Amino acid sequence: MSTDVQAAFGAGRDGYPDVPVPRSAKGGRRRLSIMAAAAKLFRERGFANTTTDAIGEACGVSGPAIYHHFKNGKQQILAELIWEIGDELRQAVGKVSNASLSPYEQLELFLRAEAGAIHANPDIFPLIFTEDRYLRPEDLPVTLERRRYFIALRASLIRAVRPDLDHQELSTMSVTVQFVLGGTTFNMQDPDTGRVQEQTVQMALALVRSTPAGAPSPQASAR
Template sequence: MTTVDQQQRQGPPAPRRRSRRDEILEIAVGLFAARGYHGVSMDDIGSAAGVTGPALYHHFAGKEAMLVAALIPVSESLLHGGKARVGQHPEDASAALADLIDFHVEFALANPAVIALHLHELDRLPEEPRRQIRRLQRLYVEEWVGVLAMLRPELDAPEARVLAHSAFGLMNSTPFLGGEVDRRRRAALLREATMHALTGR
């Protein structure tokens, strides 16, 4: 039996099991987003995660380390994902923009707590990780600016940058959206509003 046959009989590989560290970080992010950074103690996080103090410090040096661990990988992931989607459409700016919007809307719907954390708590970080995150964000914005420059040559780079930031304001509104509208419809509305904001159509 070939390796391909064996894989087909076995089915798709099981998803990677989340580590205890990932679980604790997700709980911390949710608490920070709900109560604010200063409204949450390490004891609060440990209690919510069912972890004692010493075990908690085995994973993170403190709240600041949790904030860094939550925000830097997200910024890296957005940049890499944005580059990948733009790279799939080197000659088609319309398709690249639609792919970027789909990508970011899905991120925003899946991670409202992380977005809230970024909006309200980024300045709590020390200078170096804060600078790193800002740099990653600027590079991600420039992926959007490059696509908009191809799609709308009447815009100069600063104007395209204004539109890109306005699009993020729309898409990153997910922490403030209630559950009255189901997720699929919310995604469609956010995609439509963002496309209209960027292209006027």
Template sequence: MSTRTDAPTRREQILKEAARLFAERGFHGVGVDEIGAAVGISGPGLYRHFPGKDAMLAELLIGISERLLDGGRQRVEESDGDPEALLGALIDGHIDFALDDRPLITLHDRELDRLRDTDRKRVRQLQRQYVELWVAVVRRLYPAPPEAEARATVHAVFGLLNSTPHLGSASAGSRVLGRAEAESLLRRLAHGAFGALASAPASASVSASASASAE
């Protein structure tokens, strides 16, 4: 999540510009020379940092999956045990990513299948762990609905938050939402989606447990 305050390294600059160009024109529509020009070095000079475009793509998609998971784990570790506050922190962290790293969302949607099998499996593994981290928090806050419903809600919220690449284009006569407006809107929508679980019917296991306790 984009919380760095120190100056980016040359390698990070290359990755940032590669992500932007790949998202704008597609992986095969961008050459090494163009990426190099975007950071002020020759195309061949990029090979001192990466063996090629495939390696850049893999590092971008694996890297953002690792950052999201690490950020989620850090929020869990720093929480005071309040699941509502923790879910809010997870939502805010993902919103930061979704607003600050929009090209990576586009890149993931368009280019994930271009990764080698091992790299693509790594991305999927990291994403599953990230989902399960959220599911565990959501189930603590809303224990009544079935686990499958909680998991489906997490995926739905991710889809909602990851829609940010589409927030940047305005139709005639309309305007683009500012950062603060978009952040506030996404936060309300995410909390609203999870809040709907509060009125969901209890799962069979929870109902059975409650019945047994009443006897």
């Protein structure tokens, strides 16, 4: 495993931005049901068109009761949904740190873990890109830091497979790979999520193996 990847995983949090979630916010079935209902409504209607009353109705509580669990209302719910999938992604890809595999096998394992976390949360993943503009100003910096964390981590693994790519190409490919893995969650029609998930992993790996326009092929560079 490359030094960059080891540094990204390593021991402890290793630069993964933490968020200040109040102790009272952790756990609780009611709280989780509110978040699940909100995620579905945010995805279907959009954040701006979803009221706290609608969220409450969807999970069997009154709109005002939402504020008992989320002091800042639906903006806090949105932030915590986005942070939650980040935590799940971090846990899912952590298994790569203990894998004695080739660079390509490490990348494949990483992408499978990432795709699994994304497709396990089909209502949440699209919110990262479609609704993040509604985050409170104080919640936006850590959200962006987490996004950059995963872009850099993915790019480190891709670089081990594609050392011919420059920094900009690696960054662009890292972002594109994430969209390939999660793009189907924006308009999921196929109920066979396992099949779709496998297809996205294979497409992401094919993208990594491809050569940017105008660049020499990896085989040519090795000659």
